[in-house]
Amino acid sequence: MSFDINERVLEVAKEAALLAGSAIHQTWSIRSDIKNTKSSCTDLVTETDERCEELIINYIRSKFPHHSIIGEESSSSSEGYELTADPTWTIDPIDGTTNFVHQLKLSCVIISHIVDKTVRVGVIYDPMAKELFWATRGNGAFLRGQDGITYPISASSTKTIEHAVISMDPGYGRDPSGVRKFCDIQSEILLRGVRNIRVLGSTGLNMAYVACGRLDAAFEEGSWKSNRGPKIWDFAAGMLLIEEAGGKTHDISSEGTNVNPIVDLNSSIDLMGRSFFCASTSELACKVLDVISHGRSKWADSIINSGI
Numbered sequence: 001m002s003f004d005i006n007e008r009v010l011e012v013a014k015e016a017a018l019l020a021g022s023a024i025h026q027t028w029s030i031r032s033d034i035k036n037t038k039s040s041c042t043d044l045v046t047e048t049d050e051r052c053e054e055l056i057i058n059y060i061r062s063k064f065p066h067h068s069i070i071g072e073e074s075s076s077s078s079e080g081y082e083l084t085a086d087p088t089w090t091i092d093p094i095d096g097t098t099n100f101v102h103q104l105k106l107s108c109v110i111i112s113h114i115v116d117k118t119v120r121v122g123v124i125y126d127p128m129a130k131e132l133f134w135a136t137r138g139n140g141a142f143l144r145g146q147d148g149i150t151y152p153i154s155a156s157s158t159k160t161i162e163h164a165v166i167s168m169d170p171g172y173g174r175d176p177s178g179v180r181k182f183c184d185i186q187s188e189i190l191l192r193g194v195r196n197i198r199v200l201g202s203t204g205l206n207m208a209y210v211a212c213g214r215l216d217a218a219f220e221e222g223s224w225k226s227n228r229g230p231k232i233w234d235f236a237a238g239m240l241l242i243e244e245a246g247g248k249t250h251d252i253s254s255e256g257t258n259v260n261p262i263v264d265l266n267s268s269i270d271l272m273g274r275s276f277f278c279a280s281t282s283e284l285a286c287k288v289l290d291v292i293s294h295g296r297s298k299w300a301d302s303i304i305n306s307g308i
Contacts, residue, residue: 006136010121010123010136012059012060012064013089013122016059017056017124018125018132019056019059020052020127021109021125023055024052024094024107024109028103028105028127046101048093048094048100049073049094049097050073052093052094053071053072053073053074055093056093056109056111057069057071064087064089067089068086068088069088069089070088070091071093072231072234073093081232083272084117085117086115087114088113088114088115089112089113090110090111090232090233091110091111092110092111092233092234093109094108095109095205098201099201104201106200106202107127107205108126108127108202109123109127109204110204110236112233112237112240114271117271119236119237120136121134121136121237122237122239122240122241124204124237124238124241126205126208131144132144133153133208133212134241135237135240135241135243137244140152141153141154141212141240141241141242141244141245143212153211153213154213154246155210155242155247155280156280157281159283161193161194161195161284161291162192162195164195164284165195165196165197165214165215165216166198166217166218167199167200167206167209167217167218167219168189169201169206171221171222173228181295181296184296184299185221185291187295188292188294188295189288189291192287204237206218206220206238207241207242207278208241210247210278210280211238211242212245213280216280216284217278219252219275219277219292220276221275221292222253229275232271232272235269238276239269239271239278246280247279247280248278248280248281248285250265250267250269250278251267251268251270251273251275252276252289252292253273253274253275265282265289277289
């Protein structure tokens with residue numbers, strides 16, 4: 001795709017995100033908006049989710065009628081989804097739905113555009129903070145704030161865990177094994193003297209905040225086997241934002257029987273996977289990945305010994 005096409009796509013993505021953001025802003029305080037649950041009682045869907053996805057899809061199709069679309073509410077399935085080489089949009093109309101339902105101002109709209117299985121455009125919009133993040137491949141990452149001023153963003157220069165604020169999310173799993181794994185990894189990070197840990201409840205904001213230096217690293221584990229963890233619409237846009245802001249992303253999936261796979265430091269997030277990891281620098285990424293590895297090993301030993 002040419003730069004001109006990427007710019008056209010970017011403008012459509014921005015406008016679609018702002019449309020959905022306006023609807024979110026109007027209804028964010030309505031607790032009765034919950035319509036259903038998906039994978040568990042912690043995995044919520046609201047009427048606003050569905051209305052916003054419809055708004056976004058209709059707007060995109062009015063501009064690019066022949067492009068494919070993968071949307072959270074229309075494509076959500078434990079069976080996965082197909083990503084071809086064709087121009088494809090991914091949509092998460094409200095990332096951080098639980099925050100939205102509980103009137104916590106930590107939700108966002110996420111839109112990405114993918115061609116040849118490569119993310120070309122990414123947009124993340126926080127309607128409550130009125131912050132619009134975006135990136136196009138090869139052209140940097142940007143933020144337009146509530147004051148309407150646009151400026152380039154970059155990841156922090158943090159290289160050590162002791163100087164890092166790290167966000168990690170437990171996701172929707174509440175089974176004993178999953179809870180123990182989360183706690184074992186979290187305890188390892190704390191024992192390494194991390195400056196602090198955050199749980200934002202929004203993959204999009206986690207990644208946007210790493211891209212602009214508010215956080216130094218963020219991750220969430222998952223797998224298709226357990227039907228846990230983020231999906232393509234959660235992290236595709238953020239992956240591009242971070243990479244264009246000078247940060248690093250890696251695949252930390254643990255599918256199959258190997259509970260603690262070796263992370264390929266030359267690999268980015270797997271768009272078809274169910275986990276995400278990002279860090280501001282290669283040095284910090286190596287250190288946090290080492291901690292995750294130790295936490296996984298501790299968890300695996302406890303599983304063997306307890307018989308869970």
